[in-house]
Amino acid sequence: MEVKAEKVKQLFEGKVVSDKMDKTIVVETEQTYIHPKFRKILRKTKSYKVHDEKMKLKLVTLYDFTNAVLWQKQSTCILLKS
Numbered sequence: 001m002e003v004k005a006e007k008v009k010q011l012f013e014g015k016v017v018s019d020k021m022d023k024t025i026v027v028e029t030e031q032t033y034i035h036p037k038f039r040k041i042l043r044k045t046k047s048y049k050v051h052d053e054k055m056k057l058k059l060v061t062l063y064d065f066t067n068a069v070l071w072q073k074q075s076t077c078i079l080l081k082s
Contacts, residue, residue: 010067016059025052050077
């Protein structure tokens, strides 16, 4: 399953948190921002379920993925680079 370069809307980079599901991994992304009032640097994390067809990804490694329309109920992203 390939995604054309012109149709990629958002590109995420994150690390693998869990690989216990069949052909699906959980990837966590981290975003840092400065609080508007207190000027403190904060971290916001969000986890995504990513479709992994070959099941070759390991824990605690960085991967690129993007949003896609899939036929799965929970996975909403696919891998671009592994």
